[in-house]
Amino acid sequence: MELERERELIERAKRSPDAFSEIYEFYYPKIFGYILKRVANVDVAKDITSETFLKCLKNIEKFKWKGISFSSWLFKIASNEIANFFRKGKYRSVSLEKIPEPVSSSNPSQEIIEAEEKLKMEKDFLILHEKIKKLPNIYQDVVVLKFFEKKKIREIAEIVGKKEGTIKSLLHRATEKLRQMMG
Amino acid sequence: MKKEDLIEKLEKTKLPEIELKGHREWLKIKLIDWKYYRKEAVFEFLPILKRVGFFSGSLVLILLIFFFSTNFLYPKDKIATAQKIALNDPQVKLLIEEGKEIKDVEVINGKAYLLISPKIETEKQTKEFLPMTAEVQEPKENLPTLTEVNLKEKRVSKIEEIKPENFPLNENEEEKAKEIAKIERERIIKIESLPSLELMLKKEKNQIKVEPKEKKALIIYREGNEKWLKKINLQTQEIEETEFLGIEE
Secondary structure, eight states, X not given: OXXXXXXXXXXXXXXXXXXXXXXXXXXXXXHHHHHHHHHOOHHHHHHHHHHHHHHHHHHGGGOOOSSSOHHHHHHHXXXXXXXXXXXXXXXXXXXXXXXXXXXXXXXXXXXXXXXXXXXXXXXXXXXXXHHHTTXXXXXXXXXXXXXXXXXXXXXXXXXXXXXXXXXXXHHHHHHHHHHHHHO | OOHHHHHHHHHHSOOOOOOOHHHHHHHHHHHHIIIIIIIHHHHTTHHHHHXXXXXXXXXXXXXXHHHHHHHTHHHHHHHHHHHHHHHTSHHHHHHHHTTEEEEEEEEETTEEEEEEEEOOOSSSSOOBOOOTTOSSXXXXXXXXXXXXXXXXXXXEEEEEEOOGGGSOXXXXXXXXXXXXXXXOGGGEXXXXXXXXXXXXXXXXXXXXXXXXXXXXXXXXXXXXXXXXXXXXXXXXXXXXXXXXXXXXO
């Protein structure tokens, strides 16, 4: 999405569901994909994605174009929610429960079952994920953002709120640890 | 394992590409419903309550809730209800699975009308109906639909396909198109409407009308024994395209 277009949409999304809808459609696959690569569980990824977008919408009025792009801001919310999940060892989308009963355009449980089946087939990814998830959370953040999401160092720095130099050394330490684990 | 090998592994491992279309659509509706149609209408007034004191503030709030529930919140709540009813209908579910989305909703006389259109995601994607004269007709699954929801009976009562024939050119538009194209009357074989796929709902005299955001005209005409076509944009008053159609037999 072009920066100017995104800027205009975010401004309008404060009042207009159409504008929010456009932003949402653009970012949903990216955010869900990122969370799924972090947690490797479709059901949990679905809940964290819901919470991420709810927090985004709750705070969209506060978002200012200063030093951090909208994309990085959204990934930052997702990263914080993932960290919450790992801290508690479980995840329940609490805020969304307060909103009235869900209605889906397809059978949600069937959709999850099918997606889980599809995920099980990605053996190489799952083996790698097993190792990555043993790393400290900040290492997981930088590894997934760099290698799976193909983010630039500057973007990772924005997302995790650290300097570019720190990201480089975190990446170095994370890959070193991972290398040792892989034997 | 060498570090280079690890990095190569990290960069080249096949990653899961999973989509949850149902969740995506459900969450969008839920969030929009929450943000734009429910929360703000009532809770935006809480700071006023603090400022004017609890007792008089409560009175203000009650009056505001009464005002908004009758004038503002009520129809929007109906819109949310209509969307929920529609999304539980198997035919509507199918439309959403085909990649369409709810573009507009209007409520009138106890019925809600939902405009469900194909998503226009890329610049390259066509933004118009296929012309009526096209050899390949519009694939059925690509047509927008107007879904009628009976709010009292809580069910979808009608689903109608919207076709380009629904938006013919009126006399003025035809005249304007001829004028822009600068083609003599006797050379014109046919003029037809080419409405935009971007549609909107309009309330008019207790009725809901579907209207295209933009209308173009296609003029098919003779040039000697050749057949040509011109696409006229009636809004910008420009000729957008000229195409050779073949030799007349």
